[in-house]
Amino acid sequence: LVIGGELSYNVRDLSGKFNKKKFFEKEFYPVSLFYLGMTTLKSAYRMVLPNMTMLSIYMDYYNQLNKIEGNASRYVPVYELYDSNRSFEPLVQNYFEQYLGQFPAQVFDKINENFIRCSFYELVSRYLSHCYTFAIEQNNSVGRSDFEMIGIPGTDYYTDDRVVEFKYYRSKDADRMLALTEPLAEHVEQVKGYAEDTKKKFPNYNVRSYVVYICANKGWKCWEV
Structure with missing residues (x-):
């Protein structure tokens, strides 16, 4: 699941x-x-899975089964900094280094984009659920966005909206994808379509969009587009 x-x-x-x-x-x-x-x-x-709450429960259980450490000291410094700079890229770096970095190499040929979406959501929601709501595979007029975080009214994060397109590549493709200096055009077009749809629904929101490549355990790339 x-x-x-x-x-x-x-x-x-x-x-x-x-x-x-x-x-x-x-x-x-x-x-x-x-x-x-x-x-x-x-x-x-x-x-x-019926909802995001159940997804969190499943991911937490998956982490327990695989002895993935959830110690807050791995994550809190980055999320404290996010409060002041609102920079999304360090969240991806922290996820790759501190969460995915705990998995043995052989796992990376088994996981996929769905796992990346689910595990990234579970981690981010631990620390930002007081100020954002989250969606995975959000339906809109041009397709289904991978991941979205929407600022909650009444908080300092209100009107802040981040739309993310995740792409996962196995080890054999990692060097090629990590050598890119910009994301592939079709991925940019994809996430921009989702962002534009979100902006139509919530015109008062500041919608920012990202393309993220996770390349097995070899590295990551994150671009704001």
């Missing part, structure tokens, strides 16, 4: 008599999670 973004199921198991004996068997997990209210149905074949 945190990597693939969804879970397949079959209707017969879901609509049939509930089987307590199978509740903790791996192949029955989709049904068990659904009955616990921890997933919701996307279609007749696939289920997804």
Whole structure:
């Protein structure tokens, strides 16, 4: 769910008599999670996480399973600085170095953009949920934006809106992508379309857009466009 973004199921198991004996068997997990209210149905074949709160719970559990340290000392200095300079790039750097930097090299051929979106959201929301609301794959007229953080009315962050397009590249492509001095044109066009749509909906907001490349464990790039 945190990597693939969804879970397949079959209707017969879901609509049939509930089987307590199978509740903790791996192949029955989709049904068990659904009955616990921890997933919701996307279609007749696939289920997804129902909301951002549940996403945070899943990501926190994933971090515990993989012994990813959540010590605030890794993150707080960067978020304290964000209060004064509102610079988004150091948040990406901190995420790459302090969070992704804890994973062994072999993990980076298994994770994908969905995992990057989810784990970045979980980290940022730990420290900025008092001043922003967040959205992942936000629907708009030109598609679905990867990540958005919207300033909460009544806070100093009101009217601050950041729209981010994440791209994830595995080790074999890392050197090529890290050598770029600017993001690819299609990615710029993509995130600008999302930003323009957000601006139409919230004309009083200052909308800033970014393209972020995470290149396995080799490096990262972040451009404001």
